[in-house]
Amino acid sequence: MSTELIPIDVCSADGLRINRHSASHIMAHAVKELFPDVKVTIGPATEEGFYYDFDTEKPITEDDLVKIEKKMSELIRRNTPFVRKLMKKAQAVEFFKNLGENYKVEIIEALDVDEVSLYEEGGFTDLCLGPHVPSTGFITASKLLKTAGAYWRGDEKNKMLQRLYGTSFAKPDELKNYLDFLEEVKKRDHRRLGKELDLFSINDEIGSGLILWHPNGAIIRKTIEDFWKDEHIKADYKLLYTPHIARINLWEKSGHLDFYKENMYTPMDIDGVDFELKPMNCPFHLAIYKSALRSYRDLPIRYAELGTVYRYERSGVLHGLMRVRGFTQDDAHIFCTTEQIEDEILTVLNFTIFVLNTFGFKDYDVYLSTRPEKYVGTLDNWEISTNALRKALETMGLKYETDPGEGVFYGPKIDIKVKDSLNRQWQCSTIQVDFNNPERFDISYRGADDKEHMPIMIHRALMGSLERFFGVLIEHYGGAFPVWLSPVQVSVLTISERHSGFADEMSKYLKSEGIRVEKDTANEKINYKVRQSTVKKIPYAVIIGDKEAESGTISVRKRNGDNMSFQSKEEFLSFLLKEIKGKI
Numbered sequence: 001m002s003t004e005l006i007p008i009d010v011c012s013a014d015g016l017r018i019n020r021h022s023a024s025h026i027m028a029h030a031v032k033e034l035f036p037d038v039k040v041t042i043g044p045a046t047e048e049g050f051y052y053d054f055d056t057e058k059p060i061t062e063d064d065l066v067k068i069e070k071k072m073s074e075l076i077r078r079n080t081p082f083v084r085k086l087m088k089k090a091q092a093v094e095f096f097k098n099l100g101e102n103y104k105v106e107i108i109e110a111l112d113v114d115e116v117s118l119y120e121e122g123g124f125t126d127l128c129l130g131p132h133v134p135s136t137g138f139i140t141a142s143k144l145l146k147t148a149g150a151y152w153r154g155d156e157k158n159k160m161l162q163r164l165y166g167t168s169f170a171k172p173d174e175l176k177n178y179l180d181f182l183e184e185v186k187k188r189d190h191r192r193l194g195k196e197l198d199l200f201s202i203n204d205e206i207g208s209g210l211i212l213w214h215p216n217g218a219i220i221r222k223t224i225e226d227f228w229k230d231e232h233i234k235a236d237y238k239l240l241y242t243p244h245i246a247r248i249n250l251w252e253k254s255g256h257l258d259f260y261k262e263n264m265y266t267p268m269d270i271d272g273v274d275f276e277l278k279p280m281n282c283p284f285h286l287a288i289y290k291s292a293l294r295s296y297r298d299l300p301i302r303y304a305e306l307g308t309v310y311r312y313e314r315s316g317v318l319h320g321l322m323r324v325r326g327f328t329q330d331d332a333h334i335f336c337t338t339e340q341i342e343d344e345i346l347t348v349l350n351f352t353i354f355v356l357n358t359f360g361f362k363d364y365d366v367y368l369s370t371r372p373e374k375y376v377g378t379l380d381n382w383e384i385s386t387n388a389l390r391k392a393l394e395t396m397g398l399k400y401e402t403d404p405g406e407g408v409f410y411g412p413k414i415d416i417k418v419k420d421s422l423n424r425q426w427q428c429s430t431i432q433v434d435f436n437n438p439e440r441f442d443i444s445y446r447g448a449d450d451k452e453h454m455p456i457m458i459h460r461a462l463m464g465s466l467e468r469f470f471g472v473l474i475e476h477y478g479g480a481f482p483v484w485l486s487p488v489q490v491s492v493l494t495i496s497e498r499h500s501g502f503a504d505e506m507s508k509y510l511k512s513e514g515i516r517v518e519k520d521t522a523n524e525k526i527n528y529k530v531r532q533s534t535v536k537k538i539p540y541a542v543i544i545g546d547k548e549a550e551s552g553t554i555s556v557r558k559r560n561g562d563n564m565s566f567q568s569k570e571e572f573l574s575f576l577l578k579e580i581k582g583k584i
Contacts, residue, residue, distance in 0.1 A: 010138075010170040020045035022082065022132045023072075023142045023168035028052050029124035030071035031164070035060075040126070041103040041152065041161060049167025053150050055103065060162050065144045068164070072142065079137030080122040084130055092116045092127070103152070141175035142168035145182070149316075156314060184422060190474035191320040197479050197537065199487075200321065200470075209318045209325030211467055216487035219516065221466060223485055225306060227358070228330055228463075235351055237304040237332060242284035244308060248274040253440055254283040259409075263311045281307035282459065285333040286441045294445040299455060300336035300344055306466070307331050321471030328466040334458040335443070338381075341456055342388040345414075345431060348460050349392050352416060352429045355462045358583055359469075360476060361418040365425060366398050369406035369413045376410055377435030385433040385456070386412040410436035420476040428469060432459040480537045480559065484580045488518045491533040495526045495545035502549040506542060509569055515576055534559050542572070 008015045024043035031038055031054060043052030054060070060068075087095065089108060092115075096104040104127050108116055119128045121136055133139065144166040152158035169175040186192075194200045199217035202210065213221055229239060248267050251257040256264070260279055267274040278284070285303045294301070308328045317323050336344050356364065368389055371382045389412055393400050400414075407413055411433035417425045434457040444452040463469040473481070483489050490510055494503045500521045507519045518538065520529050526543065533541040541557045548555055554566040566572040 016170065017045045018131055018133060019139065019170060020050040020168045021128075021130075022136075023139050023166060024050035024052050025082075025119065025121070025124075025126055025128065025132065026072050026075050026136055026139060026142075027068065027144070027164060027166055028054075028126060029075055029122065030068045031060075032124060034064075034067055034071055039101055039103055042107075043126075049145065049165060051163050051165045053152070053161040053163050055152075055159065055161050060147055060164065062147070065147070065164070069144050072144075075122060076136045076139050078122060079135050081135045082119050082121045082130075082132035084132075085118045085120060085125075086115050087118055088115050089113060092118065095125075096127070139168060141170070141172040142166060143175060143179065151316065154316075156316070181422065185475075188422070188475040188478045190322075190471040193474050193479040194320070196535075197487075199474070202320075207325070208315055209313055209323070211321065211324060211326070217470070219487045220481070220485055221470065224463075224466065224470070228306065228355075231351075231355065232304045232332070235302070235347075237302040240285065240288060240303050240305040240307075242281060242288075242305060242307060243278070244310075245275045245277055246283070248276045250283050250287075251276050251279075254280070254286075254437060255440060256280055256283075260311075263313070265310060265312055277310040278307075279309055279311050281305055281309065281329060281331045282333060282437060282457075283441070285331075286437055286443060286457075289335055290441060290443050294335075294443075294455075296337060296445055296447045296453075299445060300334050300340050302332065302334045304330075304332040321467045321474075324465075324467050327468065330461055330463045330466065330469075332460045332462075334460065335438075335445075335455045336458065337445075337447075337453070338384060338456055341385060341433065341458070342391055344458060345388055345392040346395055348431050348458070349396055349398070349414070352431070352462050353396075356416070356418055356429065359473065360482065361420070361428075363419040363423075365417045365419070366393065366400035367403050367406075367415045367417070368393065368400050369403040369408075369415065371407055371412060372405045372409060374409055375407075376439075381435050381456075382412065385435075389414050389431070389433070408432060410434045418472070420472060421478075422475075424475075426468075426472045428464045428472070429462050430460070430464070433457075434459055480539075482584060483539045483576065484583045486537070486539050487516065488536065488538045489516045489540065489576065489580070490518075491529075491536075491538045491541045492517060492519045493526060493529040493533065493541055493543050494521045495543065497521065497523060499544045499546075499549050503544050506544065506554075506569060510573065510576075513573055513577070515573070515580075530557060533557075534561075540564075540576070 008018065010019060024045065028040050028043055035056065039055040041053040041055065043050060092108050093105055107127060116127060117129050118125055119130055119132055144164060146165050148163045149160050150163040152161055167178060169178065197216060198214050200214055201212045203212060232239065256279055264279050265277045267276050288303065289301065306328050308326060310326050313323055313325050334344050370386055413430055413432040415427060416429035417427050419425055438454050438457050443455060445455055447453045492503050492507050494500055503519055503521050507517045510517045530541055537559055539559055543555045543557060552568055554569060554572045556564040556566065556572065558564065
């Protein structure tokens with residue numbers, strides 16, 4: 001039997017995956033040497049590194065990570081080869097039973113194969129398809145990062161395991177760059193900044209995944225909502241408000257009870273009728289459309305709502321603002337004729353790019369998802385809608401990737417993933433064509449031929465959800481929001497108490513013109529006050545001393561440390577308003 005060897009560049013995507021999977025194997029070996037009673041489960045490579053889950057009675061601590069890294073270094077220095085072995089299924093089951101590795105036994109018994117693949121290095125054998133690097137010495141730049149909990153097979157009914165995360169690169173300088181990146185990510189973590197800047201909190205007494213918006217966060221939310229509403233009115237959308245609950249029959253009719261039941265909450269009995277917290281806004285918009293007779297002359301009809309929805313998310317996936325149980329979608333539904341699809345999609349795309357650019361997102365990746373294996377609607381409608389989405393992207397000159405078969409069951413879609421200041425990708429905007437709900441709800445319009453026709457429905461979200469979008473904004477700006485979004489736009493600071501009068505006058509003047517102001521006339525040194533203003537990431541600090549109080553000139557310090565001066569409060573106000581209006 002001949003074997004074909006295919007060289008793989010260690011710096012390629014495949015090379016990096018093999019490197020990381022091998023590092024995961026070495027980490028498991030190190031853990032077993034240090035803690036022989038630990039049972040191993042699975043340890044795959046990931047986009048950012050690798051992890052391995054262990055069943056251990058005694059938690060592995062941060063201090064233990066240092067010991068494990070030291071043992072890994074020792075195993076790497078030994079430079080022992082990775083050797084693949086094929087073993088009959090029954091023999092492999094017996095082999096791991098003798099080792100006491102019951103998780104491996106469970107995995108093997110579930111496999112529909114005659115033989116399994118094992119890899120051995122230095123006396124440690126793991127169930128693995130491979131491939132691996134030739135020997136442990138090929139792992140030259142690895143680092144363990146953190147520990148976390150994880151349920152076996154991701155099921156909350158199973159035992160909680162301990163997950164160890166690490167990463168590995170082909171070259172030490174690549175590892176250093178990545179660790180520097182992680183430090184920057186840590187600094188920008190929206191959960192940390194949310195607390196430091198008093199933006200939001202999550203209270204266990206209220207419930208996991210439910211957000212409390214503090215005054216600083218709430219004023220940013222109001223600013224976002226006001227901009228969103230104003231721009232939608234300009235774009236000829238009709239704003240809606242809909243209930244938070246509805247009879248369960250509505251969710252049966254829409255299909256949500258069939259497709260999203262596991263993400264919906266337990267129905268509540270009201271007067272002997274089951275009601276359900278809404279997981280989506282769509283059925284309400286359909287009901288409003290259906291509340292009157294519609295003509296082709298009325299179309300397109302564009303409904304928009306900042307609608308709060310509720311979805312059950314497992315506790316293990318909840319993550320600050322990014323994954324919550326109650327959130328507000330910037331939702332919109334467009335009802336149009338088949339002939340209007342292309343123009344509407346083009347209009348929505350332009351609107352989406354405008355909104356993302358306004359919030360500072362200039363880079364994004366675009367994906368076109370086409371018909372999946374299971375779908376509803378006619379092939380003609382799928383072709384018309386997919387072509388309309390594609391043509392709109394091409395008309396705008398947007399580069400995009402096609403995701404074959406990744407559309408939703410009711411129609412094709414466009415997804416736009418923004419890139420933040422650290423070049424991380426975030427799913428925000430989506431445009432989806434729907435043939436399903438118009439048919440389920442039996443909506444129609446009277447055409448020019450005086451006959452009833454079914455409109456096409458376009459689902460559209462620009463930001464996704466306010467909570468998640470806010471979290472992305474916090475991390476994108478590192479909490480240092482542009483002036484128009486900052487909860488406090490100007491701090492007025494006095495050098496001594498005798499300057500309080502002018503500080504009051506300045507504060508009232510700016511507030512009367514809509515500027516968000518915080519005044520600090522406390523008996524503290526000015527350097528301390530400036531430092532506090534900078535820590536709060538307030539864009540501008542007006543410093544008032546004898547010179548300013550006597551001459552009426554304005555001395556301003558930017559949060560980056562640069563100094564500015566203005567001849568009068570009117571000149572400073574004009575500068576501020578221009579920056580706010582331009583959303584610079």
